[in-house]
Amino acid sequence: MIARKVPHMIYGGDYNPEQWPEEVWDEDVRLMREAGVNLVSLGIFSWAKLEPRPGEYDFDWLDRIISLLHENGVMVNLATATASPPPWLAKLHLESLPVTENGVVLYPGARQHYCPSSAAYRERAAELVRRIADRYAEHPALAMWHVNNEYGCHVAECYCDASAAHFREWLQARYGDLDTLNEAWGTAFWSQRYGEWDEILPPRAAPTFANPTQQLDFRRFSSDALLGLYEMEKEILREATPDVPITTNFMSFFKPADYWKWAAREDVVSDDSYPDPADPEAHVGAAMSRDLMRSLGGGDPWVLMEQTTVRVNWRERNVPKRPNEMRLWSYGAVARGAEGIMFFQWRQSKAGAEKYHSAMVPHVKPEDSRSWREVKQLGAELGKLDGLLGARGEAETAILLDWESWWALELDSRPSAAVRMLEGVYSFYKPLFEANVPVDFAHPGSDLSRYRLVIAPNLYLVTDEAAENVRRFVAEGGTLLMSFFSGIVDARDHIRLGGYPAPFRELLGLLIEDFVPMAAGARNTLDTQDEGSYECGLWADLIHLEGAEVVASYKDGFYAGTPAVTRNAFGEGAAYYLGTRPEERYAKSLLQRVCEEAGVKPTLEAAPGVDAVRRRTEDASFLFLLNHGEDAVEVGLRGSGRDLLTGEEHDSTLTLGPLEVAILQEKTR
Numbered sequence: 001m002i003a004r005k006v007p008h009m010i011y012g013g014d015y016n017p018e019q020w021p022e023e024v025w026d027e028d029v030r031l032m033r034e035a036g037v038n039l040v041s042l043g044i045f046s047w048a049k050l051e052p053r054p055g056e057y058d059f060d061w062l063d064r065i066i067s068l069l070h071e072n073g074v075m076v077n078l079a080t081a082t083a084s085p086p087p088w089l090a091k092l093h094l095e096s097l098p099v100t101e102n103g104v105v106l107y108p109g110a111r112q113h114y115c116p117s118s119a120a121y122r123e124r125a126a127e128l129v130r131r132i133a134d135r136y137a138e139h140p141a142l143a144m145w146h147v148n149n150e151y152g153c154h155v156a157e158c159y160c161d162a163s164a165a166h167f168r169e170w171l172q173a174r175y176g177d178l179d180t181l182n183e184a185w186g187t188a189f190w191s192q193r194y195g196e197w198d199e200i201l202p203p204r205a206a207p208t209f210a211n212p213t214q215q216l217d218f219r220r221f222s223s224d225a226l227l228g229l230y231e232m233e234k235e236i237l238r239e240a241t242p243d244v245p246i247t248t249n250f251m252s253f254f255k256p257a258d259y260w261k262w263a264a265r266e267d268v269v270s271d272d273s274y275p276d277p278a279d280p281e282a283h284v285g286a287a288m289s290r291d292l293m294r295s296l297g298g299g300d301p302w303v304l305m306e307q308t309t310v311r312v313n314w315r316e317r318n319v320p321k322r323p324n325e326m327r328l329w330s331y332g333a334v335a336r337g338a339e340g341i342m343f344f345q346w347r348q349s350k351a352g353a354e355k356y357h358s359a360m361v362p363h364v365k366p367e368d369s370r371s372w373r374e375v376k377q378l379g380a381e382l383g384k385l386d387g388l389l390g391a392r393g394e395a396e397t398a399i400l401l402d403w404e405s406w407w408a409l410e411l412d413s414r415p416s417a418a419v420r421m422l423e424g425v426y427s428f429y430k431p432l433f434e435a436n437v438p439v440d441f442a443h444p445g446s447d448l449s450r451y452r453l454v455i456a457p458n459l460y461l462v463t464d465e466a467a468e469n470v471r472r473f474v475a476e477g478g479t480l481l482m483s484f485f486s487g488i489v490d491a492r493d494h495i496r497l498g499g500y501p502a503p504f505r506e507l508l509g510l511l512i513e514d515f516v517p518m519a520a521g522a523r524n525t526l527d528t529q530d531e532g533s534y535e536c537g538l539w540a541d542l543i544h545l546e547g548a549e550v551v552a553s554y555k556d557g558f559y560a561g562t563p564a565v566t567r568n569a570f571g572e573g574a575a576y577y578l579g580t581r582p583e584e585r586y587a588k589s590l591l592q593r594v595c596e597e598a599g600v601k602p603t604l605e606a607a608p609g610v611d612a613v614r615r616r617t618e619d620a621s622f623l624f625l626l627n628h629g630e631d632a633v634e635v636g637l638r639g640s641g642r643d644l645l646t647g648e649e650h651d652s653t654l655t656l657g658p659l660e661v662a663i664l665q666e667k668t669r
Helices: 023-035 060-071 087-092 120-134 161-175 178-185 212-240 259-263 283-298 325-335 370-382 404-409 421-434 463-476 502-508 584-598
Strands: 010-013 039-042 075-079 140-144 270-272 302-306 339-345 397-400 439-442 451-457 479-481 512-517 525-526 534-543 549-554 562-568 573-578 581-582 610-616 621-628 633-636 640-642 653-656 660-668
Touching: 010 023, 010 302, 010 370, 023 060, 023 370, 023 584, 039 060, 039 140, 039 339, 060 075, 087 120, 161 178, 161 212, 178 212, 178 451, 212 259, 212 404, 259 283, 270 283, 283 302, 283 325, 325 339, 325 370, 325 610, 325 621, 325 660, 397 421, 404 421, 421 439, 421 479, 421 584, 451 463, 451 512, 451 584, 463 479, 463 502, 463 573, 463 584, 479 502, 479 584, 502 512, 502 562, 502 573, 512 562, 512 640, 525 581, 534 549, 534 562, 534 584, 534 621, 573 584, 610 633, 621 653
Parallel strands: 010 039, 010 339, 039 075, 075 140, 270 302, 302 339, 397 439, 397 451, 451 479, 479 573
Antiparallel strands: 512 534, 525 534, 525 549, 534 581, 549 562, 562 573, 610 621, 621 660, 633 653, 640 660
16 A cells, blocks of 8 residues: 555546636535545645745645645645745845756746755755645645655756765765776876866866766766755655655656666655657557566555646647547556556646646536546546555566666767667567566666566676676576677776676677677678578677577678577576667567576467556456557456456456456456
């Protein structure tokens, strides 16, 4: 259970009553009851109304709306309101505004116009949070705390003088002395050696490539600086309310913030997710994000804090979700561990930058709206799913993901700027998703012993400890599939000498002499001997065998006949290496082979477009079946079960209409 005061599946959205006259509030709570809403996020962008002038606070309106909500059975996820400072803060403290790497000051007029290292911002934010916490700590409507909002969404890094001073403090804590820093940053190159701490700056705009370790450390620092703001607010809230869960909303695969570090400091993982309905594979990317959220929380339930009912406002072309697509994608989140489905926002704004962003209550009369009917249907159905609470997913496969490796991989001055972390992750995730193989995400240094198969896409930066962890996983019987440009540098972004990939050579049974980044559009052919030929592109490793066996070879170019894919027995397990980016057909074939060898089985074999996911409690098993296709499909079942949404019993087969979902409580034998 996520929140003690909401002992059901959470349902609701961001509520911004300050945008409306109070006579609208009564209609809001009436409609909330009608839709089955039991929790709203309140006050996220209310700082200017809560503190209209420095040191003058107005909580009367917030008192009234919280009480009205509570009287109508709606609990509150109360925000700290620090995501968008009021204009007076910038007027009094111009130095609180963020500065880009080119020296451009970002002024008020939008949101998130604050420097994470600003003393003035931190002081005023902390005081606001204290007052909110003290005032509402005992309120019976308070079910959860919502800290700030989407940290780093618009300002992930600040390059001002305050940030520079804070960066130097962070570096001193990390390295201790300048000699150690100079060695870590490789400052002997290009005469960059530092003799005093105050010579060090953030990687501001420079004549050419900035020092790569400086860039990497600044990304680490920037994530930590934002995390420090979260920790500051969390400490205040925890002191006032030791038992109220605290969260801040993530943004799926958001590069600037190391969510492994962040999630460890949250009571509940929550996510904002906006897949593009114009993308035919949007549901695959959405599922990947859902699996990440579940994994970040160690398998615990999480909250889909924001999604849209129909469309967003910020894409060049804001394509709407089709009828039933919002419902289907919502259940896709529940299937992968969500126990809260919420939206941005409750009532669609009539003014401001997001007035065309769809909401639970649209501009038109609710009774005239298709989306409102879908909102009510979803709310009614989620109310039937109490038996799901606490059910956990099951996965025997993990994809390794490390934010620091991601940052380092995509710095400038690399062999190919076309090698992107998420594209590599997706190239493995999609075939597994389509085969209904459950997937977790894992940090390379985490406990991997519960998995049969571990996949390492482009694990460019790896620490000694993480490298040993991966080696131990295979030696003890696991199966590894590693892709190109892995194990290349250490935590300082220094090349690991001794032949690529130095920490994994024995494990993989090979030596990589050099890389062949391919020109845009260039292709090669993989000869798999017994399985036919497939195309590959983007990259090729020049591999020399040191005990590994060849699974596939290149057919063309000056490296024709050399290995492209290998397998090496190591200890009790096996390690596969993929030295290129193959076409999807081969990725699917290779993953099928690797899964079979590892003993990894799909949740259910089903027709293309059908997503099958299982969650379990100690006493029950729940099978989710989601049809993302345009046609009805018949799904063969391994047993019988009752659909929690319809109450129907199903035995050997079940027919799913297009964009339909079933949740079967499986009968145990």
